[in-house]
Amino acid sequence: MFLALDQVGLRYPGAAGGPAGKAAVDGVSFGLARGQIGVLIGPSGCGKTSLLRSIAGLERLHSGRILIDGEALADAATGLHLAPEARRIGMVFQDYALFPHLSVADNIGFGLRHLAREPRQQRIAEVLDLVGLAHAAKRAPHQLSGGQQQRVALARALAPSPRLLLLDEPFSSLDVDLREHLSQELRGILRASGTTALFVTHDQGEAFAIGDVVGVMQHGRLEQWDESYSVYHRPATRFVADFIGHGVFGSGRIVQGSTDPVVQTALGDLSDAGECALPSAYPGGECEVLLRADDIVHDDDAPVKARIERKIFRGAEFLYTLRLSSGEQLVAHVPSHHDHQVGEWIGIRAHVDHVVTFGRPSPVAAE
Template identity: 55%
Template sequence: MNELLALNNIECEYDGRLAVCGLSLRVNKGETVCLLGPSGCGKTTVLRAIAGFHPLSGGEILIHGTTVSDPHFTLPPEQRHLGMVFQDHALFPHLSVGNNVGFGLRGMSREQKQTIIDEMLELVGLTGMGDRYPHELSGGQQQRVALARALAPEPNLILLDEPFSNLDIELRERLSGEVREILKHRGTTAVLVTHDQHEAFALGDAVGVMHEGKLLQWDTPYDLYHEPGSRFVADFIGQGVFLRGTLLTPNTMETEIGMHKGNRAYPWARGTRVEVLLRPDDIVPDPASPLQAQVVQKAFRGAEILYTLRLRSGGRVLSLFPSHADHALGERVGIRVQADHLVAFPLSENHSPKATPAAFI
């Protein structure tokens, strides 16, 4: 794959403070990547810097190997050949859908322009709607128009800024999958910023987790979930709880619910006090197990039920049971640990912000 976008140790200031600190990443042609993090982490500032709307105070941004931003130079946004999709669609209310899609097309005949508009509307599933106006469309349809408009000039890169946050959850999940299919079908390179893990995981070939202006981990969704590289990433991604334990050997730990052997070797000394991350899929039902826990909360999820279980010590874990196993609050159930990816951190790393046990954004 050819490298299309490179950010080399960039820094950005915002309101007199350093909002992005030494961030580097690479995006290959045809990839869809996501920057994920809580509000105020700097992800939108990075996107604005790529677009040319925000200057750099350090580092450089290259597109196709050519520098477009450094502390002394910023190529204007209109010369970067980028497409943008915004949170609020940013459609022109006085223009028809077709004219919105064709707004960025220049230097071609009316027939050529109409051909591209028709192709784009077909691509995003809005064939025959070119004469309508934005206010006549649903929110999801408006976002499809915004995507078609961004794709029509065949840009080097599409930038998506929280594009689905104004939509309801069901539509957001469906549209994010559709957008990924459209981008892959076109071979379009895209960078998305979002605070929503569902969107990032549904769209991203690679996802970068940001915190306080820094890129903490750049990885596949699978590895972010199963192999988090820091306490913050482990806490921020997905659901889970931390149980305190002790390192017995480089890959074996003991907690209040038993001894666990993992898939990695840790370099810490024997006896190091640790916190072990246990995801809901690490705790499986086992009626014959001597390890019993009490149901204190439950959330029905169709095929599964997410249980919050209280251990004898008072600690809690999360577990996913098949939904036909409908246990009542207060009932005791048998469980066992089946953690193929055993993730742990020394107690000294507990300075990171801590999420609630069910914090899946």
């Protein structure tokens, strides 16, 4: 792997200079291949920015090690801590951090002062062209839109040809439509430049739009590091299943079918081409099954009926919150031309391609 993290741990100082407090990053290991784009996602305070700062060299490790292309950048066991400026890592922040008194071109060239004038100007022109801002070279940052300023910040980070680019929620201050547009642009720019990158965001749509691989963090730990498709359809932990997408956990019981195991639910039997867990996986086969909003299909002819408790209009679709007669709650994406009223009963059926089950939490764990 080009970027490799091995059991990385980080703790911030405790109160009043006392012993180190709770771990901000706890035993995180993952890798990025050269040219790959990774994304870290998780709730606020989960440790994703702290992890990024550790890779950049802005924080010292308390355990583990970090390597790029086989070179150790930090190793807690030996005390190695390469200075940030020696790591050849670029960073892009949320606030752009552009120099207001310098032109766009001079902002980009700020980190290229070691080059002679001609190669410096050539590199500035290359990255301006890469981010689509060649026409704005002589403008001041305040003359640009927020999206353009963020592209300048990206160009400045790319100009010195870093081995790795780190991006810490760079679009969080922009409006939703612009963020979606820039997410697609960013992936294209990173691909065109062949840059290996690690991106931090709290936005799932952004994570899936940008990342080749996605990591989900909670309480400083990495719950899953996988391709976007697998993170969504094959969550490794209950937290990932609950955090990613819209869904609920319904009661189920795994039994052996004629050929493969099936999960008995209030919506009928669910099977997954032999990949469903075995009945012996949980005591008595009793489990909880993940039912995402896109697993529930509105079908007027279906024998199972559910009452609409809430609905959210999303343009092309509604997000319905439904209640079965058994009391179980579900969520469903329904095309918006099916405009049913709250309190109305509609027919539904399950269309689950990936059956994901978890053990039922104990009463203590549930509390």
